[in-house]
Amino acid sequence: MTELQAERAGQRAAESLGVPRVEARSKRLRYLDVLIAVAAFAVLATLPFLFSSKALLDFVIRCSAFGLFATSLNLLVGYTGMISFGHGMFFGLGAYGFGLIMQRTGVPIPVAFIGTLLITTIVSAVIGAICVRLKEIYFAFVTLAFQMLIHSLILSWASLTGGDQGLRGGIPRPVFLGVDLSNHMHLYIVSCALLVIGLLLMRQIAQSPFGYTLRMIRDNASRASFVGIDVWRAKLTIFVLAALFASTGGIIMCLFVSGAYPEFAYWTISGEGIFINMLGGVTTFLGPMAGTVLLLILNDTVTRLTDYYGIVLGIVILFFAIGLRKGLMDFAVEWYEQRRDGAKESAR
């Protein structure tokens, strides 16, 4: 039985019983996840030795940054049904927080990393506390409003953030534990590690009882609260957790470009997160990762070939939104299921 089938069976059972069924994560499945994570990391780590392309390293680093961001957005959109238009503000917050700490204080990188996550926790908790009680499209509007407010602040507070020019002069990278982030290979390995660990953690969240609580809230929030779940608290928790992973993506991007720019906190980043989720699909855990790879390939290929990136991207979006009506991974999983059901049918 695949994860998806187990989930679906659980849902059907829950519906027939009228009782929300929370599946305890079996140890075996959790170990399987860790195994997959370790294997993925091993593959990523050996890639540079198989292909001598520096562009590949850059590509994977960018995928790590956007992949973490998009998957964290999916925790909100796909798993909890909270459509946030402003998630990019945490990407930008991560980049600026880390950049400022490294430029202004002499702390080691791991300390700056933790510090950035702390700042993100506080800010996202405050914003989340205000936003999560709003429903549907109003939640979307207010998150967008907050993002634009933060972007406006970044631009206006030029003495701290450098205004529209961003943090200049590069990000200092003191060596820590033998890791030198100014070495591109080290940066690559660390980004892959962050990506894999981040995805693993998000997977645990998604497949935990808390994750099922979120799905319940997505499907029917009032029923969830009747059953005794503190919907506001759950939403706030996932809002903060998603912000943390988005922040991490921002930190990776900050290290990649060696700076932080207001564009990192602009609504276009949120928009890209949404495209990625749509391209990859929101019903599978790895959908956003697939979407990230797809969007980045599309971006890189099209800008090599033409200046009219807008038309091409627009057509691709329409193809997925109106044509396929589902993301790539949703599509792949459905196709796989159809084939397998078809095989069962013919076997019978």
Added chain:
Amino acid sequence: MTKTSKPGVSRRSTLALMGAGAMTIATPWVARAQAKTIKIGMPTILSGRVAQLGTSSRNGAMIEVDKVNAAGGLAGRQIEMVIRDSKGQPQEAARVARELVNTDGCELLLDAEASSGAFAVHEVARDLGVLCIHTNSETSSLTADPKQHIPNAFRSARQGVHDSIVGGGYAAAIAKAKGLKKWATCSPDYAYGRDTTGEFVYYLKQFAPDVEIISDSWPKLFQPDYTEVVTKILQAKPQAMYSALWGGDLTSYIDQANIYAMFSQMEVFAVNMADYTALTVVKNLPKGIHSGNRYIKTYPATAENAAWGDAYKAKFNEYPTNWSWENATAIMLMAEASRKANSADGKKIADAMRGLTIKSPFGADGSVTMRAEDQTLIGYAIGWGTTIPNEPYVPEVKSGDWKQILALEAEWKKTKGYT
């Protein structure tokens, strides 16, 4: 509820797309740098609201590249320009710059990005050590700030501080002559607008200490409606106004200020007015706006400059912009440095370029120099004059004095803590 249609052909095309994509990243991209051509990477902005920056930069560079190639290329190697769009996003600028060098085999970079993009590419140049000439960023700190000094980065663009020194001096003379004591400013709220305006005001007050800024407005870049700014200025009743607005913003502002009859009530100093893009687009250009030169084919009033402007117009069917000449200058510098060093190697070109003086149609005295100490351009034609709504647009230009500019710039650097 709408039904989902069964995907048929689209499945194939999706898989094809995935396949093509997978192959693109899996295949090692080893750039085949032919012995005969040398690739120069040019990240720039070719889409979005500032697309004209990229297109005119490209044109300015290409018109010189064709000349260099016709004369044999850089140390015998023909130049191949690889121009790519960063869409105005600094992270894209960084990515594109890295891709041009790492994947496409570009040995030199011509960075035609605007401010924040230029800083992003600067970090890439710092990391990869490749020769990089910034051609469009006018932010002084890019070369003035010692933290930004790297041996392989140069700037062939004008600098905001130079424009402000000349502008301040010019405006002060008029202020003293016409008794303009109360001034207002209106500039876009971003680094270029704020820095340029701040510097202009500083130098204006240096030369004309009686001047007082009674009102300052900071509209957002690309703001469509300037009504609150126009009324605020009119209310303060200044005698003169300075603005660093440019391009479409300047045009919108002039249109909107016109219907409030602002131009009959005060002298207007708009540093970016004398640019063909603005001059030829504004339909009801008021007479007598003071402006600095961006690119004007009649200033310097030399045959070489006029010929260059005409050749550009003939080839691209549009007038050159400020960005055009800055990019052309970068190619000219590269060509001359390569000739001096008899090499197309980035490091040797960089060494030859420091302190290099070349003949140039854009030079104040027929030449421009790449100053060695901070690797930025000096000696280019810089001056102010008043505009008229038809050719030659700026009939008389009062030139800036480079001796004075350099002296004041040195002082400015001291006050900023750069030296």
Added chain:
Amino acid sequence: MDLDALTGCLASSACLVTQTTSGFIIGMLLFLVAVGLTLIFGVLKVVNFTHGAFYMFGAYFAMTAYQVTGSFALAMFCGAAGTAILGLVFERVFMSRVYGSDVLMQLLVCYAFVLIFDDVVRLIWGPEFKSMGMPTAFQVPPLFIVGGVVPPYYLLLIGVALAVAAFLGVGLARTKIGKVIRAAAHNPGMVSALGINTGLIYGGVFALGGMLAGLAGALAAPVRSLTPGMGFSVLIESFIVTVIGGMGSILGALIGALLIGLIRSFGSLGFPLFTDGLMYLFMVIVLVARPTGLFGKEVA
């Protein structure tokens, strides 16, 4: 922050009048641009993110028509008619497919078209910014009305804005077609069951909303430069106005626009470097206190 300037102005009646007038003008211009967005949301429950693109097309159509014919009236007509047709086609062919889907799908379809439209305009008209120029009829000095300065062209714009507000307000409330439209917004199934072609109604309303955006663009063209992508800032402004006023409420859009106009006008005195931020802050406050906006109705 320059609070002295602000308090000084509030104390002086001359300044107060001028700033209020300018705030009123800004507000009415904002309303003219934003009303199409709120109309479409009110009836079709769809946030039309292509709103800015229609504004852009209206401006470009008008400019080209003016360059070809030299007639201001014809230019305005072309701007409005062109975007009305565009709106109808866009709605029937694309938007109608995503009515049932969640807002994310609608957003994506709209955004895809914004990207496409911006590049199409760039292809056809070129990337350089352009200017239509003020028709000679309006090249007259500004008027002084009740102590405030008002350019005659803006009087025209305010007149059009008020006419639109009245037309929509009365039209939707009193006329038969208005009632049908409101019924279709409330219960499309029932209206369709009564034999009325809801598709036509939806198409018509979207065409009207698009036309209003295009008309606003055409009217703004003489005083604003035209460039591909000019619709974006207008979209943000319209969005803020309609969200504050309440999505779907014409009156809300009017009040919201006037409030924003006053905030901009007085804000630029007191907070010249944070005027935009003030707007977003106000939007956040309204959304938190009253999520449906000042005059909005709870969406079922």
